Amino acid sequence: MNMQTIPPLAADAPVVLEMTNISKSFGAVTALVDVSIKLRRGEVLALVGDNGAGKSTLIKILSGFHQPDTGTIVSQGKEVRFASPRDARAQGIETVYQDLALIGDLSVFHNMFLGREYRKRILGLNLLDNRKMRKQAQIYLDTLGISIPSVNSTVDLLSGGQRQCIAVARSIYSSPRILVLDEPLAALGVRESAHVLGLIQNLRQQRQVSVILIVHNYNQIFEVCDRINFLHSGEVALDASTADTSEEELIRIVKSGLGRKAIDAAAAEVRPGIV
Amino acid sequence: MPPIEIAKAGMGAVGVKVPHTMAERLLILLSRYREASIAVVAIVLVVYFQVGSDGGFLSPQFMSVVLRDTGRLGLIAAAEVMLMITGEIDLSLSAIFSIAPYVMALMSVTWGVPLAVGAVVGVLIGVLVGAINGIITVRFRVPSLISTVGMLFFLQGIVVSIYNSQPIVAPVEQPFNAIFGQSLYQPSDALLSWHGVTAFTPFLWAVLIVLALALALNRTTFGLHTIATGSNIIGAREIGVRTDRMKIYNFMIAGGCAAFAGIINTAQFTSADPQAGSPFLTLQAIAAAVIGGTSLLGGSGTVIGALIGAFVVASLNNGLVMIGAQATVSDIYLGAAIIAAMILSIQVDRLRTRRRL
Ligand SMILES: Nc1ncnc2c1ncn2[C@@H]1O[C@H](COP(=O)(O)OP(=O)(O)OP(=O)(O)O)[C@@H](O)[C@H]1O
Numbered sequence: 001m002n003m004q005t006i007p008p009l010a011a012d013a014p015v016v017l018e019m020t021n022i023s024k025s026f027g028a029v030t031a032l033v034d035v036s037i038k039l040r041r042g043e044v045l046a047l048v049g050d051n052g053a054g055k056s057t058l059i060k061i062l063s064g065f066h067q068p069d070t071g072t073i074v075s076q077g078k079e080v081r082f083a084s085p086r087d088a089r090a091q092g093i094e095t096v097y098q099d100l101a102l103i104g105d106l107s108v109f110h111n112m113f114l115g116r117e118y119r120k121r122i123l124g125l126n127l128l129d130n131r132k133m134r135k136q137a138q139i140y141l142d143t144l145g146i147s148i149p150s151v152n153s154t155v156d157l158l159s160g161g162q163r164q165c166i167a168v169a170r171s172i173y174s175s176p177r178i179l180v181l182d183e184p185l186a187a188l189g190v191r192e193s194a195h196v197l198g199l200i201q202n203l204r205q206q207r208q209v210s211v212i213l214i215v216h217n218y219n220q221i222f223e224v225c226d227r228i229n230f231l232h233s234g235e236v237a238l239d240a241s242t243a244d245t246s247e248e249e250l251i252r253i254v255k256s257g258l259g260r261k262a263i264d265a266a267a268a269e270v271r272p273g274i275v
Numbered sequence: 276m277p278p279i280e281i282a283k284a285g286m287g288a289v290g291v292k293v294p295h296t297m298a299e300r301l302l303i304l305l306s307r308y309r310e311a312s313i314a315v316v317a318i319v320l321v322v323y324f325q326v327g328s329d330g331g332f333l334s335p336q337f338m339s340v341v342l343r344d345t346g347r348l349g350l351i352a353a354a355e356v357m358l359m360i361t362g363e364i365d366l367s368l369s370a371i372f373s374i375a376p377y378v379m380a381l382m383s384v385t386w387g388v389p390l391a392v393g394a395v396v397g398v399l400i401g402v403l404v405g406a407i408n409g410i411i412t413v414r415f416r417v418p419s420l421i422s423t424v425g426m427l428f429f430l431q432g433i434v435v436s437i438y439n440s441q442p443i444v445a446p447v448e449q450p451f452n453a454i455f456g457q458s459l460y461q462p463s464d465a466l467l468s469w470h471g472v473t474a475f476t477p478f479l480w481a482v483l484i485v486l487a488l489a490l491a492l493n494r495t496t497f498g499l500h501t502i503a504t505g506s507n508i509i510g511a512r513e514i515g516v517r518t519d520r521m522k523i524y525n526f527m528i529a530g531g532c533a534a535f536a537g538i539i540n541t542a543q544f545t546s547a548d549p550q551a552g553s554p555f556l557t558l559q560a561i562a563a564a565v566i567g568g569t570s571l572l573g574g575s576g577t578v579i580g581a582l583i584g585a586f587v588v589a590s591l592n593n594g595l596v597m598i599g600a601q602a603t604v605s606d607i608y609l610g611a612a613i614i615a616a617m618i619l620s621i622q623v624d625r626l627r628t629r630r631r632l
């Protein structure tokens with residue numbers, strides 16, 4: 001369905017990111033076991049899986065928030081180690097976290113520029129350029145078509161959907177190379193979801209941004225994604241292109257609760273080459 | 276299904292939630308102008324004491340006493356505000372208040388080190404103790420309510436053991452003493468003369484430092500990241516704020532402020548008492564911070580409010596005695612004021628969090 005909305009990814013699109021054999025445990029809880037994912041330029045990769053499958057943990061490793069126990073990250077052909085989210089942001093990797101990472105006590109425009117504030121020198125002091133940030137935030141939100149009462153209002157006065165929009169807007173402000181979105185549509189209405197999905201389409205087509213998208217609504221996956229990785233108990237159980245898979249098939253696999261081995265076996269029997 | 280279009284009006288439909296019920300307006304006013312509401316309380320108190328004392332309260336002599344107390348308390352209260360914004364607290368500030376000037380006086384009497392040099396060393400000791408408090412809190416994850424109590428006893432133990440709890444008579448070195456707290460004011464002096472100004476130097480220093488902290492808090496990246504750390508520590512970390520560092524820096528600022536307050540105190544009394552700062556001083560400062568409108572939940576606070584709060588506490592302490600109350604009675608009023616301020620603060624915080632849902 002909707003295949004016409006996804007222009008096919010160029011066959012020779014270069015790999016912009018490769019996470020290989022990533023493992024991560026929190027004390028006794030094993031969150032990820034030898035997970036490998038690959039992302040190509042301009043590709044939208046869907047990451048799906050049950051609650052607690054390790055999706056957020058994986059993207060928090062990519063964003064520099066967690067450090068992996070083992071495994072490597074290769075970005076733009078070079079192995080990288082992200083000691084903090086600053087490092088990842090400096091590499092052009094922007095993340096919208098599941099919890100949005102917005103500061104309730106700060107204004108919308110301060111949130112937009114947190115960590116990359118505009119400053120100006122006044123009497124030798126390095127002060128915030130609030131006027132510039134306010135103006136830029138307003139212009140930017142206007143061009144994205146995001147409407148909020150005021151960029152001056154503190155974030156805790158906004159609705160859940162508005163906050164989600166601000167978090168998405170913040171992540172794309174700096175024109176990232178790689179955009180990671182952890183359930184960005186969870187609190188959005190039908191129109192707003194369509195709007196964000198449209199933004200993602202736009203980014204990949206016009207700026208060749210690569211996107212990792214965590215969503216639970218499979219309908220939306222087939223609207224915008226090129227490929228699906230199904231995470232199950234901390235492992236990648238399925239890696240398939242949306243063109244080769246149907247929504248029904250995906251739902252069947254996810255519902256079956258089967259791990260990688262079972263899916264591999266079944267796939268080899270029915271349709272060789274799916275995995 | 277039609278192709279997705281990115282209409283400009285795409286998200287215009289998001290329910291625009293402008294807060295406009297009475298409670299919400301009051302809440303926003305209270306949280307935005309917390310300094311203003313406490314300033315009103317302070318003015319009412321002044322009028323009350325001025326009338327009750329037949330005009331004695333606002334006399335230069337009495338104001339000098341009240342504002343000296345305000346300065347000393349206000350410095351420590353502002354220090355606590357910086358920490359409370361990051362979600363921490365420092366109960367060892369009273370010990371820093373004692374140890375910094377003690378070292379200054381000790382260096383002066385044993386090695387003849389000038390007081391100005393000793394004062395710098397004292398402030399650096401305060402900053403160092405703050406850094407240790409901060410590192411213990413963030414690296415070893417000991418809640419600061421506990422770790423700083425340990426530091427309180429530790430430092431207090433050191434300072435009383437040096438000379439067996441004996442105060443040291445500190446030498447007087449002008450203009451150091453006059454600049455940093457000793458009053459040269461006589462009733463015959465004009466208020467706007469140098470001698471007149473020395474009646475208020477502790478307060479003026481506190482004003483200067485509080486204004487600097489207010490600037491840092493509201494107009495710099497440092498302030499933004501301090502607020503972010505206390506408001507949503509996980510979110511702040513996720514977006515790349517160095518929350519551990521922000522906490523440590525604020526512990527260092529707090530230690531430096533407390534040391535400076537102690538040095539002012541010694542310059543005023545020309546004596547370094549190892550028990551100059553009792554834990555009671557820290558508690559009064561925290562009370563002043565809360566009365567001044569700083570949230571107990573972290574993420575918001577006002578150092579200017581803390582200074583006004585310190586003025587309210589100092590006025591209550593001195594004013595009630597002046598209008599004839601027993602010294603002990605002032606604690607009853609102070610206690611009631613603190614409880615009222617805490618209830619108000621919690622209510623405002625709760626309204627804010629409820630709005631988030
Ligand atoms: N900071 C942490 N400390 C301890 N355990 C954690 C931590 N973060 C995640 N976990 C555990 O790791 C596992 C994977 O969690 P994760 O948040 O990655 O799942 P998820 O796939 O994002 O789930 P959901 O769809 O519910 O968001 C879970 O068992 C979770 O309890």
Ligand SMILES: [Mg+2]
Nearest residue numbers: 055056057098
């Ligand atoms: Mg998750």
